[in-house]
Amino acid sequence: MRKYRIWLAVLLSAVLAFGGCGGFGGSGENEQQFQEQAKGDTSDKKETPEDNGNSGEQEISGAGETQEGNNSSEAQESLEKQDSSGEQEAPAPPALNEETVVRSREEVVTTSSVNIRTAPSTDSEVYQTAARRTELIRTADDGTWSAVEIDGKEYYAASEYLRLKSEMADNGYLVVIDAGHQGKGNSEQEPIGPGASETKPKVASGTSGCVSGLNEYELTLMVSLKLQAELEARGYQVMMVRTSHDVNISNSERAAVANNAGADAFIRVHANGSDDSSENGILTICPTSANPYMGSLYTQCRSLSECVLDGAVNATGANKKYIWETDTMSGINWCTVPVTIVEMGFMTNPDEDSRMADDGYQSQLAAGIADGVDAYFGN
Numbered sequence: 181m182r183k184y185r186i187w188l189a190v191l192l193s194a195v196l197a198f199g200g201c202g203g204f205g206g207s208g209e210n211e212q213q214f215q216e217q218a219k220g221d222t223s224d225k226k227e228t229p230e231d232n233g234n235s236g237e238q239e240i241s242g243a244g245e246t247q248e249g250n251n252s253s254e255a256q257e258s259l260e261k262q263d264s265s266g267e268q269e270a271p272a273p274p275a276l277n278e279e280t281v282v283r284s285r286e287e288v289v290t291t292s293s294v295n296i297r298t299a300p301s302t303d304s305e306v307y308q309t310a311a312r313r314t315e316l317i318r319t320a321d322d323g324t325w326s327a328v329e330i331d332g333k334e335y336y337a338a339s340e341y342l343r344l345k346s347e348m349a350d351n352g353y354l355v356v357i358d359a360g361h362q363g364k365g366n367s368e369q370e371p372i373g374p375g376a377s378e379t380k381p382k383v384a385s386g387t388s389g390c391v392s393g394l395n396e397y398e399l400t401l402m403v404s405l406k407l408q409a410e411l412e413a414r415g416y417q418v419m420m421v422r423t424s425h426d427v428n429i430s431n432s433e434r435a436a437v438a439n440n441a442g443a444d445a446f447i448r449v450h451a452n453g454s455d456d457s458s459e460n461g462i463l464t465i466c467p468t469s470a471n472p473y474m475g476s477l478y479t480q481c482r483s484l485s486e487c488v489l490d491g492a493v494n495a496t497g498a499n500k501k502y503i504w505e506t507d508t509m510s511g512i513n514w515c516t517v518p519v520t521i522v523e524m525g526f527m528t529n530p531d532e533d534s535r536m537a538d539d540g541y542q543s544q545l546a547a548g549i550a551d552g553v554d555a556y557f558g559n
C-alpha cells in the first residue's frame with residue numbers, strides 16, 4: 181500500500197547507505213571473486229533450460245516450424261484433441277504434444293534466462309536467449325514446451341520458465357535481502373541496538389568453507405541473488421543490501437536499509453561455522469519477546485523465522501536445527517521491520533559445505549526460503 185510513495189525514501193536511503201562504501205580498492209582477490217560469480221551466472225543461464233527439455237520424447241531433430249499455430253483461440257481450441265500426425269509431412273519435426281497441448285493466447289514472462297528455440301526440442305536451434313523477466317506472447321503450452329510468438333513467428337521455450345504475466349504482477353510486498361558479510365570485515369565498533377552501551381564490530385568477517393574454500397560472504401551473495409530472482413518471479417519487490425563484495429556496510433546500516441525502505445520482511449542470509457565439524461543443518465534467528473530494542477516485532481519475527489526455517493528444510497532435506505532467539509544481533513536489534521537471519525548450513529561440515537557450494541542446492545535453498553516468505557505472507 182505504501183510501496184510507491186516510499187521509493188524516494190528508498191532511493192535516498194540507498195544513496196546514504198552505499199555512498200561511503202568505496203573504501204576498498206579492487207584487490208586481485210576481489211577480481212577473482214567477481215569472475216567466479218560471473219562464471220556461476222553463465223553456467224546457470226546456459227544449463228538450466230537445457231536440463232529440463234523433454235529429450236527422450238523427440239527423436240527427430242528437424243528444425244522446421246510447425247504450421248499449427250494460429251492466433252485464433254477458437255480455432256486453436258478446436259485443434260486441441262486432434263491428432264496432428266496427419267497434418268505433417270514425413271519426417272515429422274518435433275511438435276507440441278497434441279494429447280496435452282492447450283492453445284490459448286496469453287502474456288507470459290520468463291522467470292530465468294531461457295533459450296528460445298526453433299522447435300520444441302533441446303536438439304533444435306536456439307533462435308535467441310531471452311533474459312529473465314522478458315515478456316512474451318504464448319500461443320500454446322503442452323506442459324513441457326510452450327509456443328511463443330516473436331516477430332510474428334512461432335518459437336518454443338521450456339514451459340517451466342514461463343509464468344503468466346498476471347501472476348507476475350507486483351503482489352504488494354517488499355522484501356529486503358541482506359547477503360551476510362562483505363569482502364573485508366570491519367572491526368570498528370557500533371552499539372548493538374538503539375541507545376545500547378554495549379558494542380560489537382560493524383561487520384564480522386564470517387566463516388569459510390572447509391572443503392569448498394568459499395568465503396561466507398561469497399556463498400551468501402550467491403544464494404541471495406538466487407533468492408532475489410525467485411522472489412521477483414513470485415511478484416515481490418526486492419531490494420538488495422549489497423550485490424558486490426566490495427562494500428562496507430555495518431550491520432546497523434543494513435537494518436537501516438530495510439527500515440528506510442519500509443520492508444515487509446527483511447531476510448538476512450548467512451552460513452554457519454562450528455568447532456565441531458559434524459554439526460550440520462539449518463537454523464533461523466529471531467529476537468526474544470523481551471528484546472529491549474524491537475521486542476514489539478517479536479511475534480512477526482518469530483513467525484517469519486518459523487516459515488523460513490520450514491521452507492528451507494523442506495526444499496533441501498537438510499537437518500532442521502531450531503530457531504535461536506537472541507538479542508545479541510545488531511542487525512536484528514536495529515530493525516523496525518520483521519527480520520530473520522537464516523543460517524543456511526555449516527561451512528565447517530564437509531558434506532554440507534560441499535552441498536552449499538553446488539549451484540542446484542543453492543537454488544533449492546533460495547526456493548525454500550522463498551516458500552517461507554510466501555507462507556509468512558499467507559501466499
Ligand SMILES: [Zn+2]
Pocket residue numbers: 360361386387396450451
Ligand atoms: Zn555470518
